[in-house]
Amino acid sequence: MITEIEQQTLDIDWFLTDGHHIGFMASGGGRLPDSVARSSENNEKLVSYFRGLPEISACTVNPELDDILTKIHGSGADERYLEDYISMTKKGLYSFDKTNFNNFLDGQYHLVAIPIKALIISDLPKDILGILKETQCSDKISDVKKLDCKSW
Template sequence: MRIEEIDQEDADIDWFATDSNGHILHIASGGGVLPESVAASQEVLLELHQYFLTLAEAESAEAVPLEAGAEQDAHFQGFARYAHRGLFSFAKARLHNRADARYYVVARPVRPLTVAELPKHIATLLSRTQLPASVAQQTALDISTIL
């Protein structure tokens, strides 16, 4: 079932993508517009969400310095759970501003997980949403570039 625009606007939806190097991203929508490849199937989104949250945690997440003490903040901890599993984790820059496609990195993994390490079925689902560049060194992201 498709995720309708009104539902996208009213919710902070966790979704996933890959980059040009096969790294995996977690992105919290913050009430923003989802790429059509994500909005097309709530079932696929839920399957990916369940897969990544049930993965065993790897090494510690590296905190991107947003402010002093961010590692202790509950906001950071929510994003760090994905980084602990090897995903780069991004949050919306301006919450509930549908027109703003900008996101910032909240946590990044010490050892990034790649698509090549995933089960084939999960890799296929994830490959529906791809960024044209690498996110390894980026501190910000514009999702309007997602294919």
């Protein structure tokens, strides 16, 4: 289990699917979906698996990202901010960040980067797919620029 204290104090990587594509999420001190929080072991399996994948794609940074970050945090995206998101997106994942850092109850995430060639769930081994399918997004990941995970 990932405790509420851990969720509030850590930037935890987690993943979701829309049944076809895969999203990489950085929690920014926010509340995790129950499906993620109930098993730190399963989440670590996903983190290890996806971080260990080779790069398969080029990526595009959300053209609205600087505006989003400047409006919320007072500055745009720099190379240091983008590094991890671009790394994960090059593995074929859609990358999202928590919009309001350290606001535990706010579930807003914004799109950071889009893969040119997306990894799809049929490419995953069964054990990874089984864990990933526990966290479903009702929106089509490839079409969204914002997600609200508050109700998950």
